Amino acid sequence: MSAENIYLIMTYEVAPENHSAFVTAFNKLIVKSLTEDDGCMWYSMTKSTETENTFKLIERWRDQASLDAHSTSPSMDPYRAEIGPLVGTAHKEVLTAV
Numbered sequence: 001m002s003a004e005n006i007y008l009i010m011t012y013e014v015a016p017e018n019h020s021a022f023v024t025a026f027n028k029l030i031v032k033s034l035t036e037d038d039g040c041m042w043y044s045m046t047k048s049t050e051t052e053n054t055f056k057l058i059e060r061w062r063d064q065a066s067l068d069a070h071s072t073s074p075s076m077d078p079y080r081a082e083i084g085p086l087v088g089t090a091h092k093e094v095l096t097a098v
Helices: 016-036 064-072 074-086
Strands: 006-013 040-047 054-061 089-096
Touching: 006 064, 016 040, 016 054, 016 074, 054 064, 064 074
Parallel strands: none
Antiparallel strands: 006 054, 006 089, 040 054
């Protein structure tokens, strides 16, 4: 992998009754990541206009080490505990710029 421009795209399927709680929980995580996680350059939550229950979290990290530190940090545990029960399925994709 390239040493720069690491992107993470998480795709979540969320039941309609969980949409509001899911977005609220992720907004807290976005603020935490942008203000506290070294190497977090950009973080955005999006909702599909084509598939009603699909959300995508798009992140940009300075390098793979920054993403790895974020992903394995114990400070992420409360967010995982809050978000996990709200999600039906999740898919992770890591990309690099070309």
